Amino acid sequence: MKSIISFLIIVLLSLSGFSQKKQKSKHLRYFPLETFKKNYNHTLTKKDSLNFMIRDKDTLVLITENMKSIGTFVDYAYKDSIFLKHYKKVAFNHKNDSLDPTTTMKYWKNDIKLFFAKSVSRKEKKAILKFVKIISNNVDSLNIYEAKNHADSNYQIYYSTDYNYDSNLKNLKGADYWIYWNGDNQIYKGVVKINTEKYFSESLRIAKIKTLLFRSLGHFELSDEFDCRSYFSNCFSENKQITDFDYELLRYHYCYGICKGTSLNTFEIQHEDIKKILNEDHHAIYRFYYSNN
Structure with missing residues (x-):
């Protein structure tokens, strides 16, 4: 999926266990490669490429803790x-x-x-x-x-x-x-x-x-x-x-809880993806990333 503007989507999956021992949340963040290059001051290494994901002919980059971004995360705005x-x-x-x-x-x-x-x-x-x-x-x-x-x-x-x-x-x-x-x-x-x-x-x-x-x-x-x-x-x-x-x-x-500037097709696909995530995991939080530029 092509990058639309100088922002992109990011998924934060917060998974919590039911045992007495407290577990850490797991955060998975993927950015399209072209948008990643515009919004991150990080040189991709061979190690980074091992976590690449291919979807709809686009290369998605897994965001790790050592990658510094410039922008704001906003929660998905749910509507029926x-x-x-x-x-x-x-x-x-x-x-x-x-x-x-x-x-x-x-x-x-x-x-x-x-x-x-x-x-x-x-x-x-x-x-x-x-x-x-x-x-x-x-x-x-x-x-x-x-x-x-x-x-x-x-x-x-x-x-x-x-x-x-x-x-x-x-x-x-x-x-x-x-x-x-x-x-x-x-x-x-x-x-x-x-x-x-x-x-x-x-x-x-x-x-x-x-x-x-x-x-x-x-x-x-x-x-x-x-x-x-x-x-x-x-x-x-x-x-x-x-x-x-x-x-x-x-x-x-x-509002910034939706992906702006998209086509209707992209808008619908994104909402379907979000629904699947939220239905599969009630602890999931879907967020959008916006560059400050």
Whole structure:
């Protein structure tokens, strides 16, 4: 299995005995070779190679105590099958309303810094900033705030009467967002454009910007299975609100208890592997490793 971003998965199996004599826990840690080279300051020896494991055409390295890593270990975030069913539909932006195993999840690793063009009124800007502040306060690892200057921003919000900040939306007739991501599926730039001829009132524009901005937090797909008030719902409403389940989905997307930036196929395989481990050994702890780089 290929390395997805500068982190990888690690399994810690904590096995305890039932005898009166206390036993030491056994920790087995395997990293894909390419990711190991990026995250460990250790020269592999012939002795190390004796513990290599081959899986899905990838070489996995057994991590030993003398190998120093740079990163953080985070416990696996468990969710039931019903939740994961909904999550996979919205987090992996599928085409033609069918689950595509090759599609990948997208997320922002760095802060989102919003720049508002001149045509965005004070009332509109205030409403949007209040909206993103609530999200930032309720979702770890997701920080959104205003950048006073365009040069300091990585996300622009503008209207058809403003300078066109992105050529991909040059001929837009309605409203849309556009985002950019790197090879690790980390979003690093975004824009929202509103055509004021169609969205002629402040309330319409505010509602549409909120909807588009929310979707761009993960290139989320919308679903008909949610109430229209939900931001994951495939219907437009000026009365949308971030529901409890919206928050749960968004928090899960940005938590570090899952492997980020993966394809749907990899995501499903990893969860199946974790379930097997946890079912076979109730003392097992599944953890993800994240590089600090």
